Amino acid sequence: MEESNTKLTKKGGGRLCCICNQRRAALKRPKTLEQICRECFYEVFEEEIHQVIVDNQLFKPGERIAIGASGGKDSTVLACVLAELNRRHNYGLDLFLLSVDEGITGYRDDSLETVKRNEVQYGLPLKIVSYKDLYGWTMDEIVKMIGLKNNCTFCGVFRRQALDRGASLLKVDKVATGHNADDIAETVLLNILRGDIARLSRCTSIVTGEDGPIPRCKPFKYTYEKEIVMYAYFKRLDYFSTECIYSPNAYRGFAREFIKDLERIRPRAILDIIKSGEDFRISTSTKMPEQGTCERCGYISSQKWCKACVLLEGLNRGLPKMGIGRSSRGLNNDPKKDKYMKQGNGTKSIENKQCGSLDF
Amino acid sequence: MQLTLEFGGGLELLCESVKIHKVNVDPPNGPEKFIMKDLLSWVRTNLIKERPEMFMKGDSVRPGVLVLVNDCDWELSGQLDTTLEDKDVVVFISTLHGG
Numbered sequence: 464m465e466e467s468n469t470k471l472t473k474k475g476g477g478r479l480c481c482i483c484n485q486r487r488a489a490l491k492r493p494k495t496l497e498q499i500c501r502e503c504f505y506e507v508f509e510e511e512i513h514q515v516i517v518d519n520q521l522f523k524p525g526e527r528i529a530i531g532a533s534g535g536k537d538s539t540v541l542a543c544v545l546a547e548l549n550r551r552h553n554y555g556l557d558l559f560l561l562s563v564d565e566g567i568t569g570y571r572d573d574s575l576e577t578v579k580r581n582e583v584q585y586g587l588p589l590k591i592v593s594y595k596d597l598y599g600w601t602m603d604e605i606v607k608m609i610g611l612k613n614n615c616t617f618c619g620v621f622r623r624q625a626l627d628r629g630a631s632l633l634k635v636d637k638v639a640t641g642h643n644a645d646d647i648a649e650t651v652l653l654n655i656l657r658g659d660i661a662r663l664s665r666c667t668s669i670v671t672g673e674d675g676p677i678p679r680c681k682p683f684k685y686t687y688e689k690e691i692v693m694y695a696y697f698k699r700l701d702y703f704s705t706e707c708i709y710s711p712n713a714y715r716g717f718a719r720e721f722i723k724d725l726e727r728i729r730p731r732a733i734l735d736i737i738k739s740g741e742d743f744r745i746s747t748s749t750k751m752p753e754q755g756t757c758e759r760c761g762y763i764s765s766q767k768w769c770k771a772c773v774l775l776e777g778l779n780r781g782l783p784k785m786g787i788g789r790s791s792r793g794l795n796n797d798p799k800k801d802k803y804m805k806q807g808n809g810t811k812s813i814e815n816k817q818c819g820s821l822d823f
Numbered sequence: 824m825q826l827t828l829e830f831g832g833g834l835e836l837l838c839e840s841v842k843i844h845k846v847n848v849d850p851p852n853g854p855e856k857f858i859m860k861d862l863l864s865w866v867r868t869n870l871i872k873e874r875p876e877m878f879m880k881g882d883s884v885r886p887g888v889l890v891l892v893n894d895c896d897w898e899l900s901g902q903l904d905t906t907l908e909d910k911d912v913v914v915f916i917s918t919l920h921g922g
Contacts (some may be wrong), residue, residue, distance in 0.1 A: 478899065490896035498899055536832070536918075645918075692889055693896070704833040704917070719919065723886035724921065774895045 485575035493687045493730035501697050508694055512682055513548050519669050524555035529635040531626055532560040537641030539581060540691050541683060541703040546585045559633050563625045565591035565618055566601025567708060574703040592629035594621055598775055606709055609783040614709050616787060620770045624762055630677045642681045645722060648733045650742035652718045660745055661752055667740040667752045675763050766795040824848050824857060824909050832917035835880055838870045858905040889916045
């Protein structure tokens with residue numbers, strides 16, 4: 464470390480931090496293009512997130528908050544920063560780590576080891592809920608049955624519910640997730656590409672599901688992925704970075720690459736896409752899905768049965784295609800709903816949704 | 824020229840899951856002028872064993888791959904034109920894997 468610090472001064476770059484004017488700059492901020500040193504970076508990074516939390520009133524004193532923790536960079540940095548801000552600014556929060564074990568050998572079992580270390584490193588109690596316990600199936604078993612097509616649909620639908628179920632077991636008031644500005648920009652684009660008006664209108668909200676069982680919030684909504692990774696790198700945080708072994712993720716991959724290309728030319732593009740998403744207004748003649756509850760498990764659903772119950776029924780009856788593709792042959796045989804589906808908005812899109820790890 | 828190259832954020836998977844490589848590079852244009860652009864093509868030829876498109880796009884790194892030279896963001900030192908010296912440490916981190 465010391466050696467590299469002395470070497471820095473030799474490099475032509477060696478410019479001073481534009482905030483403190485004392486130390487050598489260590490990175491260029493994508494949001495502002497400022498050149499800042501490591502210490503000032505920690506400071507502005509953490510305080511900007513604090514400001515987002517305060518301005519949007521994400522938390523109230525005394526609340527119990529679960530951090531959706533995958534062991535990846537975003538949730539690891541989120542756990543680290545929230546634990547620190549909770550101390551520094553006396554939020555008065557009880558923080559927990561909440562992880563979902565999808566049952567994917569060689570992927571999730573390894574990343575859960577990272578989360579278990581984070582539990583110790585940040586002193587946050589950890590709760591793990593598994594697909595096996597909740598649904599009776601692991602993703603490994605599901606893939607064995609259905610193959611590598613549509614497996615991400617199962618995983619995404621199941622994960623969303625698993626996180627809610629884990630949150631209610633922990634009796635938390637809210638779940639905080641690590642979705643960052645790049646993720647949200649990407650999701651805005653994907654929802655436009657899919658014509659998914661329902662998701663487009665809510666994917667930029669910093670708090671979602673306030674009408675549902677447990678609201679979710681995104682403290683990193685305005686935080687660039689580059690800064691999250693730089694923060695993790697400079698602080699030597701322990702995170703896990705392997706692509707899911709079952710995820711082809713092609714469509715989202717293209718959107719992601721497109722955003723990264725734009726960012727290189729003009730880093731502000733990411734915030735501008737989010738802004739565009741926020742300012743969209745849906746025409747009053749557009750039909751939106753009606754929110755109800757699943758007749759079988761009581762989970763929020765716009766259909767008779769929620770998607771997880773339809774998929775599970777298919778698995779358990781040995782008809783894994785049930786609930787995949789056009790759902791008119793499935794269990795939700797409501798002609799009115801079918802008409803709605805043919806109009807091509809709302810619930811239909813879930814069948815096309817690739818990997819659910821970024822579920823908005 | 825001795826360099827330490829570090830791959831992280833999933834990029835290590837492209838070079839046989841080894842994160843840190845201490846390498847000896849012979850600068851093609853003499854020891855005076857060895858820049859990041861030269862290093863990238865050297866890495867692509869000598870270290871990347873699979874899916875080079877995950878590491879490079881055109882003659883630079885793929886957008887979304889962060890580069891640090893001696894723990895300093897290469898966007899501050901001229902990116903591809905950054906001059907390298909003996910014992911420099913170059914870090915490549917992918918931001919594209921998992922969340």
